[in-house]
Amino acid sequence: MKLSELHNGDRARILSVGGHGAFRKRILEMGFVQGQVVEVIQAAPLRDPIYYRLMDYNVSLRRKEAGLITVELIDPGSSSEELPPLAHTFVSDKHNDAPTATTVSDDDATISRSIRVALIGNPNSGKTTLFNHASGAHERVGNYSGVTVEAKEAHFDHQGVRYELIDLPGTYSLSPYSPEELYIRDYLTNEETRPDVVIDVLDATNLERQLYLAVQVREMGIPMVVALNMWDEFEQKKNQLDVQQLSHLLGTPMVPTICRKGVGISELFDKVRQLIDEDLYADRRFLQIHYGTDLEQSIATLQTKLIEHATFPDHLSPRYLAVKLLEGDPHTQGFIKQQPKGDFLLTATAYEENRLRKNHSNEEDLENYIINQRYGFIAGALRETYRPNKRRIRTLTDRIDNLLIHPVWGYPIFLAFLFIMFEATFALGAFPMDWIEQGVDALGAWVYGMMAPGPLRDLLVTGVIGGVGGVLVFLPNILILYLFISIMEDTGYMARATFLMDKLMHHMGLHGKSFIPLIMGFGCNVPAVMASRTIESRQSRIITVLVTSLMSCSARLPVYILIAGTFFPQHAGLVLFGLYALGVLLAFLMAKLFRRVLFKSEDLPFVMELPPYRIPMARAVGIHMWDKAREYLHKMGSVILVASVIIWALGYYPREEVMARAEEQIAQVEQQSTLSESERSEQIAEIERQAHMEQQEGSYLGRIGQTVQPVLAPLGFDWKLSVALVAGLPAKEVVVSSLSVIYTGNETVDEESDDFAVGSSALSRQMRQEKDPVTGEPLYTPLIAICFLIFVLIYMPCVATVVAVSKELNSAWWGLFVVVYTCVLAWIVAYLARLIGLLIIQ
Numbered sequence: 001m002k003l004s005e006l007h008n009g010d011r012a013r014i015l016s017v018g019g020h021g022a023f024r025k026r027i028l029e030m031g032f033v034q035g036q037v038v039e040v041i042q043a044a045p046l047r048d049p050i051y052y053r054l055m056d057y058n059v060s061l062r063r064k065e066a067g068l069i070t071v072e073l074i075d076p077g078s079s080s081e082e083l084p085p086l087a088h089t090f091v092s093d094k095h096n097d098a099p100t101a102t103t104v105s106d107d108d109a110t111i112s113r114s115i116r117v118a119l120i121g122n123p124n125s126g127k128t129t130l131f132n133h134a135s136g137a138h139e140r141v142g143n144y145s146g147v148t149v150e151a152k153e154a155h156f157d158h159q160g161v162r163y164e165l166i167d168l169p170g171t172y173s174l175s176p177y178s179p180e181e182l183y184i185r186d187y188l189t190n191e192e193t194r195p196d197v198v199i200d201v202l203d204a205t206n207l208e209r210q211l212y213l214a215v216q217v218r219e220m221g222i223p224m225v226v227a228l229n230m231w232d233e234f235e236q237k238k239n240q241l242d243v244q245q246l247s248h249l250l251g252t253p254m255v256p257t258i259c260r261k262g263v264g265i266s267e268l269f270d271k272v273r274q275l276i277d278e279d280l281y282a283d284r285r286f287l288q289i290h291y292g293t294d295l296e297q298s299i300a301t302l303q304t305k306l307i308e309h310a311t312f313p314d315h316l317s318p319r320y321l322a323v324k325l326l327e328g329d330p331h332t333q334g335f336i337k338q339q340p341k342g343d344f345l346l347t348a349t350a351y352e353e354n355r356l357r358k359n360h361s362n363e364e365d366l367e368n369y370i371i372n373q374r375y376g377f378i379a380g381a382l383r384e385t386y387r388p389n390k391r392r393i394r395t396l397t398d399r400i401d402n403l404l405i406h407p408v409w410g411y412p413i414f415l416a417f418l419f420i421m422f423e424a425t426f427a428l429g430a431f432p433m434d435w436i437e438q439g440v441d442a443l444g445a446w447v448y449g450m451m452a453p454g455p456l457r458d459l460l461v462t463g464v465i466g467g468v469g470g471v472l473v474f475l476p477n478i479l480i481l482y483l484f485i486s487i488m489e490d491t492g493y494m495a496r497a498t499f500l501m502d503k504l505m506h507h508m509g510l511h512g513k514s515f516i517p518l519i520m521g522f523g524c525n526v527p528a529v530m531a532s533r534t535i536e537s538r539q540s541r542i543i544t545v546l547v548t549s550l551m552s553c554s555a556r557l558p559v560y561i562l563i564a565g566t567f568f569p570q571h572a573g574l575v576l577f578g579l580y581a582l583g584v585l586l587a588f589l590m591a592k593l594f595r596r597v598l599f600k601s602e603d604l605p606f607v608m609e610l611p612p613y614r615i616p617m618a619r620a621v622g623i624h625m626w627d628k629a630r631e632y633l634h635k636m637g638s639v640i641l642v643a644s645v646i647i648w649a650l651g652y653y654p655r656e657e658v659m660a661r662a663e664e665q666i667a668q669v670e671q672q673s674t675l676s677e678s679e680r681s682e683q684i685a686e687i688e689r690q691a692h693m694e695q696q697e698g699s700y701l702g703r704i705g706q707t708v709q710p711v712l713a714p715l716g717f718d719w720k721l722s723v724a725l726v727a728g729l730p731a732k733e734v735v736v737s738s739l740s741v742i743y744t745g746n747e748t749v750d751e752e753s754d755d756f757a758v759g760s761s762a763l764s765r766q767m768r769q770e771k772d773p774v775t776g777e778p779l780y781t782p783l784i785a786i787c788f789l790i791f792v793l794i795y796m797p798c799v800a801t802v803v804a805v806s807k808e809l810n811s812a813w814w815g816l817f818v819v820v821y822t823c824v825l826a827w828i829v830a831y832l833a834r835l836i837g838l839l840i841i842q
Contacts, residue, residue, distance in 0.1 A: 001073065003038065004050070004066035011039045012071035017368070019068045028371040029173045030607050031055045031209050032069055036375075041401070045410045046503040049512065049606060051401070055209040056388070058397070058610040060499050062506070065606065114155075114162040117272060120184065120217065121201035122210050123170035124492075124611040126229040130201055130259040131167040132623070134269070158269055166195060172609075174216045175329070185331060188222060191313050197272050198224045204234040204241075204256065205612075207386060211378045214250065218287035221317050224252045225271050231256040231264070238389040246385040251287055260617055286317045289377045291370065294359060298352040299323060305348050309341040325349045326356075327370055397492075397612040404493065410500050417493075421484040422580060423573040425557070429477035436476070440469030455652065463648030466740050468641055475633075477561060478554040479625050485523050486624045490616035494519065495608065502606060508588035509595025510547075511540035512606045518544070518587060521551030522580070523628070525801040528553075529808055539599035545805055546594060546814070547587040549797035549822055552580050554628075555732035559792045562736055566764040567785040579793055586794065586829070590821075647727055647738050650701035658698060662691035696720075715791065715830045716784040729796055739763060783837040787830045794826035 006012055014036045017027055031054050032038070041051040041058065049060045121127035135154035152167040168187060169180040187193045198217055202210040217224055228234070228243065234256075247254045253271045257264035290296065302322035306312070312321065312335075324332035326349065336342050336349075356366050404413055444465045451457040488494040497519065502512030510518075513535045521528035528548045535541040552560070560579055564572040665687045669680055696702050697719070704726060705719030712722050720739070728735035740763050770779040796802070796819045806815035 001071060002067045003052075003061075003069040003071050004063045006040045006071070006073070008040055008042050011037060011074045011076070013037055013074055015070045015072055017069050019065075024068075025175060025367060025371070026607060027061075027065070027069070028368060029175060029212065030059060031057075031212075031375070033372050033375050034368075037074065038071065041398070042405065043407075044405060044499055044503060045407045048503045048506075049499065051405070051499065051610060055206065057203075057206040057209050058612075060502070060512075060606070060608050060610060062502070062512075062606050110160060111157055111162050112160050114164055115197060115272065115276060116164045116166070116195040117269075118166045118168055118188065118195035118198050119201060120168050120198055120213065121170060122172055122203065122213060123609065125170070125201045125203045125210065126227075126257075126259040127170060127201040128167055129617075129620070130199070130227065130229070130257070130265065130268075131165055132620070133259055133262050134163070134265055135165050158266070159273070161269075161273055163269060163272070171213065173213055174220075182331065188217070188220060189313075189316065191315070194222070194315060196223065197275060198222050199227055199268065199272065200224055201227045201229050201257075201259070204228040204231050205237060205239075207241075208375075208378055208382060211250075211381075212374060214252070215287065215289070215374055215378060218250060218252060219289070219317075219320050219323065221286040221315060221320065223275055223285075225268065225275055226250070226252055226254040227259070227264075227268055228254055228256045229259050232258050232261075240387040242385040246381060249381040249385070286319065288319065289373060291323075291373045294356060295326070295366075295369065295373075298326060298356055302326070302345075302349060302352060305345060309345060310336065310339045323370070326353065327367060328353075395612070400613050401496070401610075405496055405500060414497060414500055417488075418580075419577055421481070422577045424484070425477050425480045425576070427573060429480050429561075432476035433473050436473045437469075440465060440472065444469065458652060459645065459648060463645050464641065469740075473558075475629060477557055479629055481554055481557065482523055482625055482628045483621065485519070486621045487616055488519070490614065490620060492611045492613045495610050498608060499610060505588070505591075506606070507592075509543060509591040509593075509599075510588070511535050511537055511544065513608060514540060514544040514591075517548055518551050518584075521548045521553060523554055524631075525549050525551065525553045525797050526804045529801060529804040532808065539595075542809060542814075543591050543594045543599065545808055546818060546821075547591050549801055549805075549818060550583045550587040550590065550794060552583045552793055553732070553797075553801075555798060556792055558736045559728075559732065560789060562739075562763065563785050563789055566767055567780070567782045575789070579789055582790070583793055586825070590825070647701060647723075647734075650704070651696060651699045653700060654698070655695050658691055658695040662687055711827075712791075715787050715827070715834055716781075717788065717791075718779060721788060725791065725795065728792070729799070732792065732798055735792060736763075739767070783834065783841070786837065787834050790833050791826045791830040794829060795823050796826075797822065 001012075003012065003014075014032060014034055016034060017024060017032055019027065036054060039053040041053055043050045043063075044060075047063070049062045050066055051058060051060050052066075053059075119127050119131055131152065131154065135156045153165065154167075155162055155164045157163075166187075168184050171181050171184055173181065174185050174188075175181060188195070188198070200214045200217060202214065214224070214226055226247075228241075234241070243254050243256065253275060255264055255268045255271050257268055259265065291299065299319060299322045302325060303318045306318040306321055310318075310321075312318070321332060321336070325336065325345075333346060336345050339345065353366060404410060406413075444461050447465065448457065448461050451460070488497065498512055498515040501515045505512055505514055514532070517528040517532045517535075525548055528551065529545050532541050532544045532548070535544060560576055561572070564575040568575045666684050669675070669683045669687065672680070675683070697706070701723050702719060705723035708722040708726055709717065709719045712725070717725070724735045724738040727738040767780055768778070771777065772779045797805075802815045802819060805818050806812045809815075
């Protein structure tokens, strides 16, 4: 029977795996190998994908892919084989060599040397937590695959040694399916980047699956120390492990750790130094798995030919290269092809493959066999050293999943969470927004009163304080948004959201893993584009990158809050939710279109680990929020400040002729003795208002807006909104600062008045009071506000995102394509919204 035919709670033993190519190899490397026992937990609410437990970890597969796996149902009443007790076990509360909590930090010892240490490990293993704790670096920790999308470096000094740490992306294997895995392979094998030691961080509660990566690294011959992380959870399950014996079998030191508490980290780096100084396991530099007599003969033949006819670095084992060639590894084939006798070596490899396949009925058996043998070696090592607690218990993760991915309540809970996230972003952020705005107003009033009238005062008050301050007030909203995203990531709920959304996204032409970058797009499109590297399928990766910009990043949030708060004060949260929902809908529709037009099929399976739920660490969440605040403030001190000053200058000049004429008119009014003081003040105020309006329209900024305005006129946008949209091309926050500069420049301020304001209150008030000079009706209606919000939602992403798209897809044409299609789509959707709105109003 097929795996897809099983029901919830059924357990079965895998007999064979169908499929072919990279699709099949990925399934095998994730642990779906012959002889393994798999249990069905539950299906997603739409009955696809399905949640399985395999090798003590949770994984999801689509029903179609599960149908390729042949299984044998296990009788519920059958009992598993009882293994003899271990002679030696490591139990932290009973042995003196237990891991202890120590702080690894800079010390006063003289630094005598440095050691380059690369951190690798499966996603969710605690690798980046170790990196942060050891070095103090602020790298992001997330409880799903793909947070670290490129190597991060830091260093720290410990007992006279400087450790240079490199945090490599999380990966399940070293097979080059995704850009991340290829990056790791290149990093570990390149002579210029190859580290002195690798620390492989394992989740100790999931040894069989996680040791696969460790075995691959050991076959490469790189000195390695294994961190058995989450050791407290391992002991809570009452499992037993002979650490010393397992270290001996794998030829690598192992140290139990609890990285989030700093337990065992000092001992871990002591072991790294000892590995180098004492040359531990020097006689077993390369791990050699016996692949069977027939395959070993082919390995030996190719190994001899490689030694005779190829040149390769000393750190690369000819046996390792021979095995990779027989696996059909394209990266290794490319390396060999560059050799002078590369064609000969590849021909010899093909000959050995044909010879081996003649002895097997299935042409895929060679690939299957190699992976099975690796897992067989791991199973044999664990059989001698590991005793899991056989008592099956219902874990906290199981109980939470029963609710959060429930067939009925799963989607409502998820949508409710998203709604609460957006509503809290607006409602809770309103209080600190007011405080910051009052501070910005007070600073502007103080500078205004301290300086003499002139361009410099206008520049500081209107351009710098008004422009940057108009964006600074939205910092609390952005921090609240990142708080919710961080909680989703760190608890493990982000992976469940991906599980819930996979079938819907698959119908829309997206991969299930596309959900992670799309959700990250709510924070910032740049890391979201980079996070698409976790999608192994190139077609799905390209489509995901192309539609990511339709997800409302935090840079658009100030525009939403300003316009929604101005024209829909009672329903701002609902408007905000609707905009985000529209972005998601458009992303799905465009993905469907791109799938039909550009890419016709999916080339890799949806296989995703569902990590256990964990309580987020306050420190990690705080670091995440501080990093985002720092990035936002840095952007205000660079892009937004420069843009605000440029926009102020374009709006301030030319002005001599208009202002001179206004001064003449004011002088004439002041000379009229028949006017009362109040009448004279009213006429002067009207002259100043008209002069400012004329100066703004005749300024360089006004001319730019009037040039663009005919294109945007069908949407109801005047030249001021047009200028703001053009100014927002480099960064969307500039839209608000542009409007703030334009409108606060219109404001005539009496130094004695208490009504001085350069923040969003003044901007909102003036936008509501703006009149059409011809009809006298309000210039900006709620319908125009909706059209403006839709246009900001869709049109060209910021320059940084365009650059990221070009970089990730290795072509500037893709970046240009994103610019063109988003601008065209924005105009079309906003125009349709205006037409529909006018029909409803009439």
